[in-house]
Amino acid sequence: MGTYAIRVPDIGEGIAEVELVKWRVQPGDTVQEDQIVADVMTDKATVEVPSPVAGTVSSLGGQPGEILAVGSDLIRLDVETSPSPSPLPPPLGEGRGGGTPAPVLSPHAKPLASPSVRHHARQLGIELTSVRGSGPGGRITHEDLEAPPSPAAPAAALRPREGEEALPLTALRRRIAQKVQESKRRIPHFSYVEEIDVTSLEEVRAQSNGRFADSRGKLTLLPFIARAVVLALDDFPQMNARFDDDAGVVTRYRAVHLGIATQTDAGLAVPVLRNAEAQDLWGLAREIARLAEVTRSNKATRDELTGSTLTITSLGPLGGIVTTPVINHPEVAIVGVNRIVERPVFRGGVVVPRQLMNLSSSFDHRVIDGMDAARFIQAVRALLEQPALLLVNP
Numbered sequence: 047m048g049t050y051a052i053r054v055p056d057i058g059e060g061i062a063e064v065e066l067v068k069w070r071v072q073p074g075d076t077v078q079e080d081q082i083v084a085d086v087m088t089d090k091a092t093v094e095v096p097s098p099v100a101g102t103v104s105s106l107g108g109q110p111g112e113i114l115a116v117g118s119d120l121i122r123l124d125v126e127t128s129p130s131p132s133p134l135p136p137p138l139g140e141g142r143g144g145g146t147p148a149p150v151l152s153p154h155a156k157p158l159a160s161p162s163v164r165h166h167a168r169q170l171g172i173e174l175t176s177v178r179g180s181g182p183g184g185r186i187t188h189e190d191l192e193a194p195p196s197p198a199a200p201a202a203a204l205r206p207r208e209g210e211e212a213l214p215l216t217a218l219r220r221r222i223a224q225k226v227q228e229s230k231r232r233i234p235h236f237s238y239v240e241e242i243d244v245t246s247l248e249e250v251r252a253q254s255n256g257r258f259a260d261s262r263g264k265l266t267l268l269p270f271i272a273r274a275v276v277l278a279l280d281d282f283p284q285m286n287a288r289f290d291d292d293a294g295v296v297t298r299y300r301a302v303h304l305g306i307a308t309q310t311d312a313g314l315a316v317p318v319l320r321n322a323e324a325q326d327l328w329g330l331a332r333e334i335a336r337l338a339e340v341t342r343s344n345k346a347t348r349d350e351l352t353g354s355t356l357t358i359t360s361l362g363p364l365g366g367i368v369t370t371p372v373i374n375h376p377e378v379a380i381v382g383v384n385r386i387v388e389r390p391v392f393r394g395g396v397v398v399p400r401q402l403m404n405l406s407s408s409f410d411h412r413v414i415d416g417m418d419a420a421r422f423i424q425a426v427r428a429l430l431e432q433p434a435l436l437l438v439n440p
Contacts, residue, residue: 050099050123052083054107054114057093062158062185066112067092071121075103083121086114101125159186165311166191169364218312229375232291234411237370240423244386245401247433254327254437262328268306269330271358271383271426273436276302276322278425279356285422286355288376289413296378296413305354305374306334310342316374317341318354327436358383369406378410379419381426 054064064086071083082094083103101123108114157174159167163186167174172191179186215223247270255264279286279302287298302323305316317337322330340346357374360383371382384404391400405426409419429435 048125049104050101050125051119052095052097052121052123054086054116054118054120055093055095056116057086061116062181063113063115064093066108066110066114068110069106071103073103073105077101077103077123086120095120097121097123099123099125157186158184163188163191165309216312218315222313225375226372229372233373233375235370235373235408236411236416236419237406237408238416238419238423239368239404239406240420240427242403242405242427242430243391243400244403244430247430248386248401250433250437258328263331263335265327265331266334267383267386268334268358268360269327270430270433270436271360271381272304272306272319272322272330272334273327274426274429275304275356275358275381277429277436278422279323281425282418282422284414284418285379285409287378287413288355289378289410290376291412299355301355303353303355305357305377306337307357307359307374308338308341310344312344315341315346315351316354316357317346317350318352320353356380361385368404371406371408373408373410378413379422380408381423382406382408 057064067085067087069084071077071081077083077097077100079098079100080096083097084095086093086095102125103121104124105122107119107121114120157177158179158181159174164174166188167177167186170191174186177186177190178184180190181187244267247267251265251267251270259265283298283300284296286302287296289296301321304319304322306319308315308317317340319325319330319333319337325333337346337350340350354374354377356377357380359369359371359380361369363385365383365385367384367387369382369384371380373380382405384406386401386403388399388401390397391402392398393400405423407419407423409416
């Protein structure tokens with residue numbers, strides 16, 4: 047009679063820990079080889095853990111809801127004979143029994159980091175291989191990405207990299223690829239970029255947050271953009287439309303259902319802010335925040351992810367100077383928001399500092415003329431440069 051420990055498996059992608067979701071067995075149960083004994087969950091998916099051997103459950107390694115480190119003991123079995131070593135990966139640190147030394151990672155080992163940390167690193171343009179992780183088992187955290195870079199290693203310590211990895215697209219990534227490819231294939235895009243002075247808007251936003259943040263919530267820039275787009279659509283209803291090019295029919299909508307492009311760990315999603323015309327700035331802010339939360343936690347419903355009539359996309363502080371956003375087919379327009387920068391501007395013969403931002407927008411040239419697109423963005427610009435107009439309910 048011997049004891050066999052099934053360890054938390056290495057699920058890949060640098061995952062350092064998992065959440066225990068459910069036990070499929072209990073102490074005293076007889077387990078057959080390849081029988082599922084537990085469900086664990088990573089940031090992206092739930093994974094079933096099988097037993098590589100037959101035996102009787104002697105102990106469980108935690109309770110549902112607990113976070114377990116990869117390599118720690120998940121479950122222990124009493125077996126008839128001492129089995130050969132577990133085919134599962136060794137622990138990345140000391141197990142629950144204590145005493146198993148942390149293995150030495152090879153120079154080519156993939157850095158340990160959660161998908162959100164990997165996404166954060168891509169946004170910052172940081173190679174994770176250059177970051178020293180401060181988390182368990184050398185796991186890289188968000189704080190590690192913000193830390194000052196360590197001094198460069200001597201040239202003699204640098205080594206060439208080897209190997210490659212084939213990464214099949216996830217179901218969500220495939221849907222994104224198909225939708226973007228379809229949009230670019232079917233729609234002749236043209237883009238229009240306009241510079242906007244948001245100095246007054248930022249002053250109004252700061253004043254509003256100082257006065258109303260506790261009672262109404264905090265305003266970001268995006269609700270102002272959304273409100274300006276909604277008001278401008280009153281004079282340019284052709285932008286709030288969907289084009290069925292198979293039937294040759296353009297459908298214009300009185301209601302404004304704004305798609306809000308949202309980055310998640312799994313990829314880009316576009317939740318829909320319905321009837322944006324019926325919301326004031328604070329209502330827009332609350333709904334944008336709610337949609338972002340449910341989308342990033344994979345809790346958005348089908349209705350919340352379909353039916354947009356015009357989309358707004360923003361990369362926030364990483365928005366660059368100019369972008370060329372892809373239209374969310376079958377819509378006919380998308381408004382892209384670039385980052386705010388402070389630059390010197392001539393005003394009345396005097397150089398003054400102003401906060402400037404570009405709107406980079408794309409239109410379907412089959413149904414939107416260039417002049418109309420320019421006038422629409424100029425209308426949005428006029429509203430953003432006179433932010434008091436956005437606070438008034440028509």
